[in-house]
Amino acid sequence: MNAATKLGAYVLGLAVVFGGALGVGNMTGPVVGEPPAEHHAAATKPTESHGGGHQAEQTKNDTPGGLQVSEKGYTLNPLTTLKAGKKADFRFTVTDAGGEPVTDYQVQHDKKMHFIVVSRDLDTFQHVHPEMAADGVWSVPLTLESAGAYRAFADFAPTGGEALTLGADLLVAGDHEPKALPEETRTSTVDGYEVKLDGDLAPGSTGKLTLTVSKDGKPVTDLEPYLGAYGHLVALRAGDLAYLHVHPDGEPGDGKTKPGPEIVFYAEAPSAGGYRLFLDFQHEGKVRTADFTLRTGPATGAPTPDVEPTGHGEHSH
CATH class of the missing domain: 2.60.40.10 (Immunoglobulins)
Known part of the structure; x- marks a missing residue:
């Protein structure tokens, strides 16, 4: 062919x-x-x-x-x-x-x-x-x-x-063989940085996602603001690529949010299935992207947690 x-x-x-x-x-x-x-x-x-x-x-x-x-x-x-x-x-x-x-x-x-x-x-x-x-x-x-x-x-x-x-x-145009969705991954390495993901996406309820950034085995505590936040998270649903762009809980200069090592997000998946997550963060003057794969099960009907966001939370871009 x-x-x-x-x-x-x-x-x-x-x-x-x-x-x-x-x-x-x-x-x-x-x-x-x-x-x-x-x-x-x-x-x-x-x-x-x-x-x-x-x-x-x-x-x-x-x-x-x-x-x-x-x-x-x-x-x-x-x-x-x-x-x-x-x-x-x-x-x-x-x-x-x-x-x-x-x-x-x-x-x-x-x-x-x-x-x-x-x-x-x-x-x-x-x-x-x-x-x-x-x-x-x-x-x-x-x-x-x-x-x-x-x-x-x-x-x-x-x-x-x-x-x-x-x-x-x-x-x-050209010859292309699409790749299968990667297995679930909760640790990503990029340019000597390691980012760990804790938490889950769940359809029907808001989940807390915590991304922890380290370098050479040490926590990064001086993340730099990038586009008004310490991190930007995009989640895409496998198949149709339904799009979710979430901004962290808190923002630089609000007197509450620390510049690492943790970046906290709250998000809800639209349905069960596989998702790819991409985190943009900036340190030492350069923006890097860590990627993860999560898989969600059927909605459980559990109530949305009562959370008190302190800043951006989820936004429209």
């Missing part, structure tokens, strides 16, 4: 998986965190939290974030074709209901746009921050090393509008 045929068959298989998984996502409800819940596909209204950060009020929406290319009148439009292993100036727009590029965005966690690209098999992950031209075209240097199917997430809030995450598929 030649390369084009292989990739075509692979993409057809993805369409079947994606269609089925989207149905599951619609039935299982939104990706949410500690109450009051918020997620990217929800309609939100910013309010002040008691911990000095901010949270949001949510209106009902049964679709997890990142599963739709168009939502609430906004559409994500990739403009660049990528080639395996070739660095490109990747360009895209977000258009409004009239088809015009949006040019006015709110700053959220130090950026107007958070852009995340993952391979469909969840083996690779990139969190980048594009720059926007006056005409509303966003661009960012991007390299996808291997052929195959990818998912891009645009995480943003138009000025005067609601926070959204839109998702679009990117196809890179």
